[in-house]
Amino acid sequence: MERRRWLQAAVLMSLLLLCSGRELKSKRQAPAYNSTLAKTLAEYTSAVYTNDLSQLFSWTCEKCVDLTEGFEVIELIIDVKNCLEAYVGFASDMNAVVVAFRGTQENSIQNWIEDLFWKQLDFDYPGMSEAKVHSGFYSAYHNTTLRDGVINGIQKTREAYGNIPIMVTGHSMGGAMASFCALDLIVNYGLKDVTLLTFGQPRIGNAVFASHFKMYLPNAIRVTNAHDIVPHLPPYYQYFPQKTYHHFPREVWVHNIGLDSLVYPIEQICDDSGEDPTCSRSVSGNSVQDHIHYLGISMHSESRGSCRIVTDDNMLRYKVGTVDGTIVFSKQPGLSVDQLLSVQ
Numbered sequence: 001m002e003r004r005r006w007l008q009a010a011v012l013m014s015l016l017l018l019c020s021g022r023e024l025k026s027k028r029q030a031p032a033y034n035s036t037l038a039k040t041l042a043e044y045t046s047a048v049y050t051n052d053l054s055q056l057f058s059w060t061c062e063k064c065v066d067l068t069e070g071f072e073v074i075e076l077i078i079d080v081k082n083c084l085e086a087y088v089g090f091a092s093d094m095n096a097v098v099v100a101f102r103g104t105q106e107n108s109i110q111n112w113i114e115d116l117f118w119k120q121l122d123f124d125y126p127g128m129s130e131a132k133v134h135s136g137f138y139s140a141y142h143n144t145t146l147r148d149g150v151i152n153g154i155q156k157t158r159e160a161y162g163n164i165p166i167m168v169t170g171h172s173m174g175g176a177m178a179s180f181c182a183l184d185l186i187v188n189y190g191l192k193d194v195t196l197l198t199f200g201q202p203r204i205g206n207a208v209f210a211s212h213f214k215m216y217l218p219n220a221i222r223v224t225n226a227h228d229i230v231p232h233l234p235p236y237y238q239y240f241p242q243k244t245y246h247h248f249p250r251e252v253w254v255h256n257i258g259l260d261s262l263v264y265p266i267e268q269i270c271d272d273s274g275e276d277p278t279c280s281r282s283v284s285g286n287s288v289q290d291h292i293h294y295l296g297i298s299m300h301s302e303s304r305g306s307c308r309i310v311t312d313d314n315m316l317r318y319k320v321g322t323v324d325g326t327i328v329f330s331k332q333p334g335l336s337v338d339q340l341l342s343v344q
Contacts, residue, residue, distance in 0.1 A: 033252050033269055038223060040067040040094075041169040041197050042297045048087060048102040048174070049301040053078070056087065057329055071098070075153025076329040079144050086146055086170075086177070088153025090333060096165045096195075097157045099150055099181060103172025103200075103299065120243075123209055125187055131209035134234065134245070137176035137202070141184070145326040150181060151189070153330070160333035165193040171299045172230055172291065175201025175222070179213070179248070186216050196220040199294045202233045203245035210274050213248040220248060223267075224280040225290045226255045232285035236275060246274055253279040254295065 047056065047063040055061035059071050073089040085102040121138065123131040141147055154166060166185065170178030175198030182196040196217055205213070213220070224231045231251075237244040251270040256263045270276035292300045 032219075033221060033267065035267060036067075038197060038221070038252070038267075039295050039297075041098075041100075041167065042199060042223075042295045042299075043068045044071070044098050044100045045169050045171045045174065045199055045294075046297045046299055048085060048100045048170075049299065051301055053329065057331075059089075072333065072335075074157050074331065074333055075149055077146055077149030077153070077326065078328075079146050079326045081326070082140065082144055084140055084144060084146050084177070086150055086174075088150055088157060090157050090161055091167075094165075094167070095161075096167050097154055097161075099154065099166065099168045099178070101168075101170035101174035101177040101181070103170065103174035120206070120245075123205065125183075125212075128209070128212045130242075131205060131212055132243075133180075133205040133209055134176070134203070137173065137204050138180060140173065141177040141180040146177070147181070147184070149326070149328050154185070156330075157333060163193075165195060166191065167195045167197070169197050169199070170201070171199040171294065172201065175199060176204045179204055179220070182217055182220070183213060197223065199223045199299065200225060200228050200230050200291050202230050203236065203247050205246070205248075206242065206244065207246040208242075210246045210248040214272070214274075217248075220250065222247065222249075222251045223294065224251055224253050225294050227283050227285055227287035228280070228290040229285050229287055230291050231280050236281070238275075249274040251276060251279050255283075 043063065043066060047061060047068065050056040050061040050063060052061065053076065055064070057073050057076050059068075059073055064071065068091070070093065071089055071091050073087050075088040076085075077087070078085045086100060088097065088099050090096075091098050119135045120132040121135040123133045123138075125131070158164060168178045168182045168185070170176070178198050179196060179201065182194050185191045185194050194217070197220070201222055222231070231247070234245040236246065249270070249272040251274070253268045253270055253276075254265065255268065256265050258264050268279060270279040275281060292298065
């Protein structure tokens with residue numbers, strides 16, 4: 001038994017050395033991956049699943065703690081018709097704007113996954129001919145009122161706090177919308193210092209699109225988790241490079257290595273192809289459970305009700321209008337949580 005444990009430890013050490021060597025080699029060429037920043041943005045992403053909008057808007061929800069404590073929500077946008085949601089606010093500790101998009105409710109993930117196949121359309125951004133994107137993800141950001149609310153929130157936050165960096169994040173379908181948002185900010189609004197870090201996002205375009213995306217957002221990070229099913233969708237067919245969906249780089253694959261009880265979690269930095277065969281593509285990708293937990297943080301709502309949201313009458317004073325089924329709550333920057341609650 002003791003000999004077996006020593007053998008397991010030796011094998012584990014070899015695996016760790018191999019993975020460590022791979023990470024060191026990748027880091028010389030890869031954008032810097034910051035584990036603390038990833039954990040922080042994962043907490044921001046988790047908070048957007050809060051059903052009680054009053055608690056989310058005042059940042060007093062159960063998930064609004066730890067690395068995100070003291071965050072100030074400026075704009076909260078809910079597209080009730082299409083079950084979409086995002087918020088924009090100011091993180092004083094990072095001196096940055098944070099934009100977080102909500103993903104698909106976990107009770108409808110299976111139905112949503114079944115629809116994650118082709119449905120491509122031509123991408124109409126300038127200078128990106130032959131680029132194709134997923135029509136559903138593109139429309140969720142571009143063809144709803146969510147985009148206007150997010151842009152307005154960013155402008156309002158930067159007017160109050162200066163031209164500070166913008167960090168865009170999201171999980172699942174929220175990661176897809178976050179990716180389109182980050183590209184939109186750079187290409188169409190000419191903004192700089194935009195950081196994109198997503199969790200468990202699906203593929204959103206073809207290889208041509210991924211190439212253009214990499215040019216505009218060379219430091220983008222996609223975190224994938226173990227056997228999460230969603231990063232494997234829509235399918236990747238390597239023999240049809242022009243038509244197939246293709247991830248943009250760079251992936252960081254979080255998974256465990258080891259034998260029996262000797263397990264060690266690693267964050268593996270993948271190559272710059274977007275489709276590194278040694279990262280999440282090396283496993284089957286059949287787990288919904290791995291999709292709704294990232295970096296030890298739950299990525300789902302408290303209720304399994306479809307698009308269920310809760311608020312109270314005090315929130316009406318911050319409601320700036322309802323257009324095409326979209327509700328926007330907005331406040332002037334600088335209003336603290338205590339002041340917000342006292343007004344309520």
